[in-house]
Amino acid sequence: MISDLISMNGYGAYVWSAFAFTLISFSSLYFIIKLQLKKEQKRFEENFSALTEEKYNVAISQEIYKEILKNSSAKI
Amino acid sequence: MFEYFNPYRIFKINSNLQKIIFFCFIIVLSIGLLEALFLSPEDYLQKDSVRIMYVHVPSAWISVGIFSLIAILSLSVFLFKNKNLILISKSLAPSGMLFTLIALVTGSIWGKPTWGTWWAWDARITSMLILFILYVLYILTFRIFEDQDKSNKISSIIAIIGAINIPIIKFSVDWWNTLHQPASISLTEKSAIDSSMLIPLIIMTAAFALFSFLIFLMKYNTELIKVKNKGLKRL
Numbered sequence: 001m002i003s004d005l006i007s008m009n010g011y012g013a014y015v016w017s018a019f020a021f022t023l024i025s026f027s028s029l030y031f032i033i034k035l036q037l038k039k040e041q042k043r044f045e046e047n048f049s050a051l052t053e054e055k056y057n058v059a060i061s062q063e064i065y066k067e068i069l070k071n072s073s074a075k076i
Numbered sequence: 077m078f079e080y081f082n083p084y085r086i087f088k089i090n091s092n093l094q095k096i097i098f099f100c101f102i103i104v105l106s107i108g109l110l111e112a113l114f115l116s117p118e119d120y121l122q123k124d125s126v127r128i129m130y131v132h133v134p135s136a137w138i139s140v141g142i143f144s145l146i147a148i149l150s151l152s153v154f155l156f157k158n159k160n161l162i163l164i165s166k167s168l169a170p171s172g173m174l175f176t177l178i179a180l181v182t183g184s185i186w187g188k189p190t191w192g193t194w195w196a197w198d199a200r201i202t203s204m205l206i207l208f209i210l211y212v213l214y215i216l217t218f219r220i221f222e223d224q225d226k227s228n229k230i231s232s233i234i235a236i237i238g239a240i241n242i243p244i245i246k247f248s249v250d251w252w253n254t255l256h257q258p259a260s261i262s263l264t265e266k267s268a269i270d271s272s273m274l275i276p277l278i279i280m281t282a283a284f285a286l287f288s289f290l291i292f293l294m295k296y297n298t299e300l301i302k303v304k305n306k307g308l309k310r311l
Contacts, residue, residue, distance in 0.1 A: 008124035018128040018182040040301040064084045
């Protein structure tokens, strides 16, 4: 039964490799983009922490900066 | 109209949406894989090798769909001078490129048992290879040119000129003698494919569309944070 599923009438190597390639590609792209997102978020937190009080007040008044900070792990 | 393309608005919806989309993707993909690999019938001629269709065809559809969308957005960039549209197009490109690669590789794997060859310079395969090259060029433009205006212009030109390739991909099977069969699925006419195979194909297409949407959301956030990072330095 299981060997039938694996062999797929002799086409198993083709079918499984096509599905495996697809799923591996999905995982790779997902983790690459996730890593890039984390890297940018970290850079943003570092830059934000380095702001002077005056610049901080300007930045924090903008909704988009607040939203990015809300999604970051750091407490600034 | 462009109020809907407001970066803050997209970012806010985007952050909440990612987990939901990821959850939906896993569920739909699991059902799709179960149908595609175990429940759907084998083909009378191609036997079990037909199952490759469930990853090959949705990938090809989505890669072509994404490039068409990028081309429309690029044209809109020239017409309306809205820079956020570039950000949206740029965020769509990685998943589009990946799906083109998947369509080419799985097509090659399917070609061996079906046609007896891994590769042929057939019109459909060649035009898909051109699409992959266009995606690579589009993505590379943002890396090569440091001047943002220049990279935006060149990438938009690549997408608009590259759009000529879209009807070539679609009608290549009708215009030339190719190894590919003519389209079995039509929106206007009755599909030539049986519902036992059509349903898994639709489920897998939905799963792949959810994945590309998820990647788009994550990439859009990354690109927007990158832009805002530069903005922080200019404060």
